[in-house]
Amino acid sequence: MDNLKYISFKDFDHNDTFFSSLKQNYREFGDWLTKKANDDEFAYVLYGEGGIDGFMYLKVEDIVSDVTPPLPHGRHLKIGTFKFNARGTLRGQRFLKKAFDFAVKEKVDDIYVTVFSEHENLISMFKTYGFQVHGVKETPNGTEYVFIRSLHAVTGDILKDYPIVVARGKQKYMLGIYPEFHTRLFPDSILKNENSNIVEDVSHANSIHKVYLCAMRGVMNMHRGDVMLIYRTSDNQGAARHRAVATSVCVIEEVKNIREFSSLEEFLYYCSKFSIFTKNELISFYRTQRYPFIIKFTYNIAFKKRPNRAILIDNVGLNESDYWGFMPLNDAQFAQIIELGEVDESLVVN
Template structure:
């Protein structure tokens, strides 16, 4: 399993061919990298076996930047200093966009910006999908770059552009149960440990923003775009549900479809495969047998830092449904569960 890790510059091989394109784009890249190594700075990296696949350097700034037109006024910001991925699809890009936004939330920073050459259209499109917009330009000896900026709290009433913000006004809140064998693959940074988790270090290959879950629970048909889901990991059989069934994550519903909405198997596979935990063969079987007809597409907005147990839900928050597969949660219960889970309250907007 490939993990995003925090790695010191001094421990990263500057001669790796991964950096060749960055050296071509930025004449000062070598000297910049060496300087960061001497300053004992770190970056986020991801390797497949020993091959470097992704590199992300983030920097907190609070000064005026007159090299950008129009200039950035003095304000505490998160700068995406260097960002490169080698990937065939968008999942790896999504994982690192999520990492950027996670860091901004943890560091209490509401504005993020990145400079990028316009030849990198796939990455530009991905950033725009999640709320970055064109702010201006920056011209250096290397050429002219676009400046993309995102303010977390300049809301667009769009689930993706506003990500990771969760808006509760006029939204229904549900608990959605997921079996452990599926949960681990879908929400693997929401591990089963009732202790604090460092969100900056604990992320795995399944930590993409979009998630697709396929099930047979009829009540999921009540979900609508923008509704909030508390992911409820059912007991793994290692103990009683009171302690082993836990709420681990917050998601927001994008849409719920019926398998019969897809008139061909190919369309079903194209929709589900990129963000589903199931293999192509398993998905083919689902389509042909129609045993699991409901498809939930959602965004993965936050992992709990402390897991909230079934016992807490019942004793402390009065959540006592007849059926734990899909259950209703009131706004007051939701707020209390968020506090118990130590979710950063800034991402929840009433």
């Protein structure tokens, strides 16, 4: 299992073979690493079994005039250096989620990145999440494309808008998840004495997309673009009124019935990339069909404050006698829970 860390430039090996291609393509790269270490700056470093497997440096800038045309006036997040050894499809997405988290935390207007045209897979990933060509950057190493992603514009495409949640006109629901699954599924929404600082979170489970299996029939009523609040059920260390809490906002990509898969292999291929469940758990679920409903969704926002069951009943007006495993919400209830969760207003379009 690899490990993504946010660490000082002083604390990783600049001579790791991972950086060889960057030093070949960018003659000044070695000196740049040394300068950043001397300036006590930080970067995201992904460690695999054999050493460094991924790297991303982020920088907030107010004026960007070294690209053509210059970026508009505002606050920009630059993905300054970005490389990872691709194994599967999750690594780039995990880094990108970190960039979005960082951008939200720093309240920037947009994120931009410069990429050489030959990095087609990287460009494809950026386009998937709403990055568009802005212009070019001329460097001693050649011409790079400049891709930019606004954090204010809304397209109506749930991936191109991520992490913004377009709630207007959509159905809203609340899904209850047991604590042992919740911690594995939503690392940014961990509770109590676990470290919940988004920038320092090093959980391997940090990805944009999630897959969850359950047996609650109502979930099959959900459609792409519907909004789902996550409710962490009680850990039985006290009364549920105080221990069970709402934690996160997600957007539905699709919902499937396990019977739609023609084979175990097809089922595993669909679920394993984004699921918190182990391969053995998934095999067991497929064979027993104990959890026949499969929800694929994007993990958009972790609440800053987590309203508990008592507040959801007393303040929001949810019915204590209703089934809290899966519950439809009206627009007013959703808006009130979002407000109680202290969600950044710019991230939800009501």
